[in-house]
Amino acid sequence: MPSTLDDFEVMATIGTGSYGTCKKIRRKKDGKVMVWKEMEYGSMTESEKQMLVSEVNLLRELRHQHIVRYYDRIIDRTQAIIYIIMEYCQGGDLASIISRNRKEGTHVSEDFAWKILIQATLALKECHRRKNGKAVLHRDLKPANVFLDAEANVKLGDFGLARVLHHEHSLAQTYVGTPYYMSPELVNNQSYNEKSDIWSLGCMLYELCALAPPFTATNEGELKRKIRIGQFPRLPTQYSLELDMIIRRMIQVECLPPRALELLEKCSCENSYVTTE
């Protein structure tokens, strides 16, 4: 029996994310707390709508402990809104942790940084593992799209929708914000691939520790120049050389960053103290 809007009670608006509004909801029949992301599709072309539908169906196949679980979707054709029903992540997103640390002048611990690195890489490895020939690329890895459950375990969210809404003809969503995590292939107008996700993950982990992105600029031209050069400061000295080095491996211009699997092998030999599962 497909879900309807009446099956749920809206508890609160918890975020206006990159692609719509996130609301905390409670399922009436059993009280289970979930979220739905409301996305207006009225201004999308037919092909974008088809891409969105096939994208959501693909994402519903993703089952992994470090990827936000997609449960269902409701399409309200009268309002041209799709409601994507997903797992509730009580710990919120990494963007909130970074801004709080910036305000308080504090930093996440080394253990926490390794935990996020390993669990987010495990999630990417699952997505990049090709299923019937289709890898799911995130395309918009950033602190606002990485969530934490009640035990501060990673839950990667907003998978793949970026492709639909960043589609060059898309009117559904104008891209907002400076693309600090833009990978070298995007700077050079080449196609996005798995290693672009790894590059963005490296930038995100760098910002989690350093409280600023590796590459900053006042305009996109300057940002692209800095990314091409690929030089950025070492992590704050409270973080180990090993952590700095593995993040540096992910943000490499001269030779392509490693794939998720290679990263995990490197982590396991350098950090037996961080449990990965």
Ligand SMILES: CNC(=O)c1c(C)[nH]c(/C=C2\C(=O)Nc3ccc(Cl)cc32)c1C
């Ligand atoms: C202030 N907001 C929060 O603390 C917060 C909390 C407790 N949860 C969230 C967001 C999500 C959440 O809890 N589950 C999600 C699944 C997919 C997406 Cl795109 C977002 C979420 C947020 C933004």
